Amino acid sequence: MLELVKGTRLPDKEEYPGLGSSAGIGLDVVKCLQREWAVDFDWHKEEAELNKYHHFTADIENLTIHFIHERSRDKAAIPLLLNHGWPGSFLEFLPVINDLTEKATTSTGKPVSFHVIIPSLPGFTFSSPPPANWTVDDTARVFHTLMTKVLGYETFATFGTDFGAGPAYSLYENFNSSTRAAHFAFLPFFPLSPDQLAAQNITLSSKLEQSEEQNFVNWVTTGNAYFAEQATKVSQANVRNFI
Structure with a gap:
């Protein structure tokens, strides 16, 4: 793939000069992206950044589920399951891990911190692909097993964005004795017309x-x-x- 990027021949000038991005991606942007991937990108540096976190896999219902598990130093921290979107990955949440595990103060003055768990959805990155008839509720059930049986959290909170809002909502709907709070950046259903x-x-x-x-x-x-x-x-x- 890298050789393909390097070998791609780009035109010397814009096909439609003066139109900018209104007629598609600009030539200067394409050249910048090509240089970034072919010359500037350092995979070893990225790999080192990923390896700063604790990665694990668990075998649940014949699936291998990859997840990051970063525990707070606060013994009273709240376990927090973060569900990424499509076509994203667990990488979406890396920038917030450190802040979530550190103790902070809520608007009411109460101290709070989190044990952060970031699984890869089945079929994404390092998690194995599910059967063809797999549903959002199936993913929620597997993640519930991960939180309660594998990691031993009796109660936890969850967050979902984009496609990950579906499993997060299902967790709260079907396992609300253990999923005690849920927050969404996207709701997996439409309002009434x-x-x-x-x-x-x-x-x-x-x-x-x-x-x-x-x-x-x-x-x-x-x-x-x-x-x-x-x-x-x-x-x-x-x-x-x-x-």
Whole structure:
């Protein structure tokens, strides 16, 4: 792959000068990316950065699950399971590990810190691929086993972003005696449409609720082309290769 990047011949000048990024990625940006990957990128440095953290694997339900486990020095720290998105990886959360494990103070003055657990979703990076009929609930069940049986945490909190919001929500919904708190950067379901609200005789009384509903309507009608593309049969084949 590296030789392919190095050997790629780029044009000497822009195909559509003056249009900038409105007609696609700029030639200067492509050249910069090529130089970064072919010359400047230092894999050994990146490898050393990754190896600063404690990596483990666990065999659960015939799957090998990779995860990072960084414990706080605070004995009262809260176990926190972080679920990454698609097509991302556990790398998304590396910048926040140290801050989460260090003791901080909440807005109410209460000290808090976290034991951080970052698994790779089944089929991502170092976790083995699941069976073809695997579901979000299956991932949640495996992660619950990881937290309670493998690591021995009786209770924990979880966070999910993008595709990882699904397993995080399922953990909170199906294992709420152990999953005691959940936070999401993305909800794995849609709000009710205006027609659905009317059918259920629901009135949004506050300006905030009305504004949020309008934002959802705008997204559905004009802003979800990428989501629609990923929901096609062709893209579903690609998704299966990842998850």
